[in-house]
Amino acid sequence: MNSNIREKFFEYIVENNLVSDGEGVVVGLSGGPDSVCLLNLLCSLRQDMNLKIAAAHVNHMLRAEDADKDEEYARNLCKKFKVEFFCKRVDINKYSKDKGLSSETAGREVRYAFFDNVMERLNFSKIATAHNSNDQAETVLMRIMRGTGLEGLTGIPVKRDEKYIRPILFMERKDIEGYCKRCGLEPCIDETNNERLYRRNKVRLDILPYMKKNFNDDIITTINRMVLLLQEDNKYIMGQVDKYFIENCVKHKDEVIIYKSAFECDNAIINRIIRRAIKEVGGNKYDVEMKHIKEVISLKNMETNKKIDLPNGIYAQNIYGNIFIRIKVKNNKKKYKELVLAKEDILHKEVCFQNYIFTFEVIAFEENIDFIKNKEIKYFNYDSINGNIIIRQRKEGDKIIPLGMTGSKKIKDIFINMKIPQEDREFIPIIQFGEDIAWIVPIKLSDKYKITDETKNILKIVVRRR
Structure with a gap:
């Protein structure tokens, strides 16, 4: 059974071009079943693919002694697998309060920053995280409840920015837990995952089981299959957006100019051009709602120099019919030079x-x-x-x-x-x-x-x- 999973794991890596021979990979290792399974599977390919593997663990200091036990387990596991181990301790509650973020968002921000840091220190090229097909289904359902568009329905990509990879995205949680048990890995269990404090936990513990029992016993596979189909459609649309963006926009250091010709494009294209322009300037495209897109489109028909505010300290301005997307500059009185x-x-x-x-x-x-x-x-x-x-x-x-x-x-x-x-x-x-x-x-x-x-x-x- 485990040999079959290892074969599928290797095929998935090759099919999606996740890792090449001789590459260095940093594994985000929490100590839970998903990340432990991922580390074990990568180590099984280490010799055949000449991989360099390191693990990065973040102790969020949320669960007192349990968090310390997770850290110790991760450290010992890496010794057993002969994998270099890196650890960072962060008081996530304090960090989230200082930054004005939810604890979930704060934790993600800290983890990815640390993973990036370790990757750069080691001169590696990939960061592997242990998202699985259950995570994919949960993510899609949460986005549907927020009112997402096509891109949101494409869920978690198997690869992002050519460095973040999700090699076990094809595996269901039950298969991961079975693999760990057969390998005698005994990963840590985070009891907070069984508490209905977070929205994702409610989706995992209540909504998906209800859908599975009453509508579709294979709901996880079904949602993941839908995601793959929509990813193909979205890939084509984004290719068209890239083409129109190049033809109708100019990017400078701190701004993107959307020329008036872009607004002649179909709504499906101009909406995505605006979203991309905001991202290029430095904004988070996930904070951009449809109301912001419509405001930018309306701005195009207003008089020159009119402005509107957008999320994350960004604004749009009409300058002779062209729309400038810019970062706000602090209004300090400039000294004449x-x-x-x-x-x-x-x-x-x-x-x-x-x-x-x-x-x-x-x-x-x-x-x-x-x-x-x-x-x-x-x-x-x-x-x-x-x-x-x-x-x-x-x-x-x-x-x-x-x-x-x-x-x-x-x-x-x-x-x-x-x-x-x-x-x-x-x-x-x-x-x-x-x-x-x-x-x-x-x-x-x-x-x-x-x-x-x-x-x-x-x-x-x-x-x-x-």
């Missing part, structure tokens, strides 16, 4: 200002000079400059005489006409010669300092991002 350089001291000088590096060079004018056409390289009549060269942020009332014009124009109006978002305007450098603005970097030059036939010396300025 400027850098003053003497005209005589800029020869071959390189300076930094905010996120830019400026290089200055003075060259003699020649008729056959090759002026490079590049928005980050500009040339100015050095002889016309009176006073210092100043690099600064914009100020209220700033004006420039644009190249080819005789009258001045407000920089604010230029920004509005070019549809530059308000949040970005403070980060656009202004180069000023004496009292006059010469260059709005890198978008607009002044007519006052253009090269003419009478120019003798040229100031070449090259700007690049840090």
Whole structure:
């Protein structure tokens, strides 16, 4: 019987490409039947697949002596299996209170952070957790009760982010317990799993047994089969979402821009584009409800600069019909910045200002000079400059005489006409010669300092991002 389970375990790993020969795997080891079974099965493949295996245990300090016994059991089991053991103790009640989280969420957050830490320390590539097919059924039912969509019905993935793997997701809890008994492993039993304090326990102890008795004796297998079918459908839809996201969105460091063209897509696509954009910026997509999606869609039809708040400190803003998804920045009053350089001291000088590096060079004018056409390289009549060269942020009332014009124009109006978002305007450098603005970097030059036939010396300025 156990040899049959080991064969299925190996086939499941190969079929889902969970572990390759020679890889290092960190096993999340609680000491309970699921994780003990997982560790034993992986160790059975250690020699054939040349696997490196370590175990990570988190003592949540919730069950006093029982928690300490679990830790000791896990430690001794690893000695028996010749597996390197790592342990972390965390007062989950205190942690959850400090973070404003439920104890379940806090425990998960701490565990995965510790697993990641161990994996990085060992230079391993995979983290194996002991989710089984009963966990899958429980998860799907809990999500249904919250009102989930298609993605929620796909349940727990067998592999996530190419590092988290669930190698015993195909096994039912009764088979896991039978395997442990036949192997004489005697895992720890967490008695709180039999208490109806948590929603998952109620699903496990009440709802699933009721469904099994009254509707479908094979309900666990049935729900898991449904999950696999829906995962295939969702995979195709998400492939389409990836395609439309690339065509209609741009991701920068701290924001995602959803162009107005994206809102022409079918609702099934735009809903998922919005959800993905929020995740890309740093939000938790599971906190995003349908009401938030609808608010973003409605925002697209509002006037420019309108904003709405989204979960996890993220907001959406309409900027000329495009939707910017951004992280909120603390409203600290920014100090005005400027850098003053003497005209005589800029020869071959390189300076930094905010996120830019400026290089200055003075060259003699020649008729056959090759002026490079590049928005980050500009040339100015050095002889016309009176006073210092100043690099600064914009100020209220700033004006420039644009190249080819005789009258001045407000920089604010230029920004509005070019549809530059308000949040970005403070980060656009202004180069000023004496009292006059010469260059709005890198978008607009002044007519006052253009090269003419009478120019003798040229100031070449090259700007690049840090």
